[in-house]
Each structure stands twice: as C-alpha cells, then as structure tokens.
Amino acid sequence: MKHAVLPLLGMTLVAGLFMPANAATFAQFTQGGNNTKIFALTGAGPNQVFETTGGNFVKGIQFVFPIMDPTDPYALHAADGVDGDGPDDLVGQIVKAKLKLTAVQSSSGSSSAGNAQESFKTITMQFVADGAQTIGGDVHIANGANLLTVTSGFITGLAQQGGVLAGKITGPSHPTKGSPGLNGADTTSVTGVFDNVVTFTSDFINFNGAADKNYSLSFSNATPYFGLHGGFPNFLNDFTANGTGTFSATFVPEPGTTAMFIGLMTSGLATRCFARRRRRN
Numbered sequence: 001m002k003h004a005v006l007p008l009l010g011m012t013l014v015a016g017l018f019m020p021a022n023a024a025t026f027a028q029f030t031q032g033g034n035n036t037k038i039f040a041l042t043g044a045g046p047n048q049v050f051e052t053t054g055g056n057f058v059k060g061i062q063f064v065f066p067i068m069d070p071t072d073p074y075a076l077h078a079a080d081g082v083d084g085d086g087p088d089d090l091v092g093q094i095v096k097a098k099l100k101l102t103a104v105q106s107s108s109g110s111s112s113a114g115n116a117q118e119s120f121k122t123i124t125m126q127f128v129a130d131g132a133q134t135i136g137g138d139v140h141i142a143n144g145a146n147l148l149t150v151t152s153g154f155i156t157g158l159a160q161q162g163g164v165l166a167g168k169i170t171g172p173s174h175p176t177k178g179s180p181g182l183n184g185a186d187t188t189s190v191t192g193v194f195d196n197v198v199t200f201t202s203d204f205i206n207f208n209g210a211a212d213k214n215y216s217l218s219f220s221n222a223t224p225y226f227g228l229h230g231g232f233p234n235f236l237n238d239f240t241a242n243g244t245g246t247f248s249a250t251f252v253p254e255p256g257t258t259a260m261f262i263g264l265m266t267s268g269l270a271t272r273c274f275a276r277r278r279r280r281n
Helices: 002-017 255-280
Strands: 023-030 039-042 049-052 058-064 094-105 110-112 115-129 133-135 139-141 146-154 163-168 181-185 196-201 211-223 239-250
Touching (some): 115 181, 196 211
Antiparallel strands (some): 023 058, 023 239, 049 094, 094 115
16 A cells, blocks of 8 residues: 555646646735825716826836735746846735726716626736835846736627726715726637637736736725716716726646656656665565
C-alpha cells in the first residue's frame, strides 16, 4: 500500500492542474481620501456620456493588486520599468494612480420595481501610475505605467451593451442619495449575435488564457439623485458621484507551464521510486 502513495499523490496533483480555476479579483480601486465626485453622467438621451470629469484623467485614485486565493495561478509578472525581488512585491500594495473612464449611451433608460437602468457601449477605463513610485522598497513603477486598461463592448450584433448602469431610484425629493453601479462581463449568446467581450491589458498582469472577465463599479452619493428624467424616450437623470471598483477573471495555467510542471513532478516521482527500489535491492 505504501508503494502507491507517491504515485497516487502525483496523479492527484496532476488532476488538480486540470480543474477549473476560481474567478479571482485581481485588481480594485478606491478614491482614497478624495471626496470630489469624479464620475458624471451628462447630456440628454440618446446622446448621454458617462465619464470621469470632462472625459479626462483624474487623480486621487488608490489602485491595488489584492492578495488572491493561493490555489489560483496568479498572473502578476514583472514588466518594463519594474525591478526588485519579484512582481509579488506589488501584491496588496497601494499604487497612486490616475483614471480615465468613457462610456457612450447605447439604449434609452428603463425602470422596474423601483430600479432604473441604462445601457452603455464603447466602455474604456485606463488606470495609469500617477508619478514614478517605489513599492515595497524595491519595485519601481514608471510614471504613466499601464496598471490596467479595460474595454467592454459587443463585437457583433446591434445591441452594443458593453455595460449597464443601474440602481435604486432615489429622487428627486428623496433625502437619500443614490448608489448605482456600472457592471459588464464576457457574455456569449446561443446564436453568437450578442457577444460581449471584456479585454484587460496591463504592464503587470499576464492575461493569456484569462476567461470570465468582468468588472463592477459602485458609485456613492449620486447627486442630485439617481432616476429617470421625465419625457420620452426615457433616460437617466444627469448626476455626479464618487466611485470604487473591482476587476475579476478566471486564470488558468498556460499549457507550456502546465506541461513543464507535470514533467518535473513526474520525473521527480520516478526518480524517488527508482531510488527506493535500488535501496531495497
């Protein structure tokens, strides 16, 4: 029975490599101590735009590559302008960043059960380092380095729904400010006509093989309120707000990495078994 322990353990580890990885939050941001409302919905339907102030980069963003589940293959890697002991030095560290978000309305607003929503297309978010920084004492980030760039939108079909801005209707006379959210994800319809694709690029993360990509932004203190503007067609009332966000994906090991790991592991097991037999003989 003891002779089967190591081979059985090896097969268990190999099988584990082919099990689907869990979706993991690989990046998130907050406004830190910045209370300025940097997000704004402006214009009148069907020409509304949701963006950071003036469609420009705004400062005061705290960007983080959070600690992930150790069983997931973390994709953080070194890049141009980065040195030190390794890319893991960035995990959990706050990076000062600037953010630019732009999104264009793709359909009129609607409401149901006290909630309102509106769809957007051509969604782009860019997080760049706000100044040269040294993280963890030895990881150097260049000014303007691409922390994360996000795009979301249909590549086929006419719906063009890269994300949905939705939340509870709060006004105009309600004393509580609205807390809507903007969400988008990879989606594939049965016919393939309404496929939405979220793309991530970064100087610090390898997204090869990443799947189930999605983002979720939450906004607070929407002013003057969150709800539909009067008139036809319906569209959301213009507002400004603060915001935070998370970005997730399912990471899987690259085939070359998996093959190499299996080769090293199985060769190691074979060596141990051979050595054990020689000792017995």
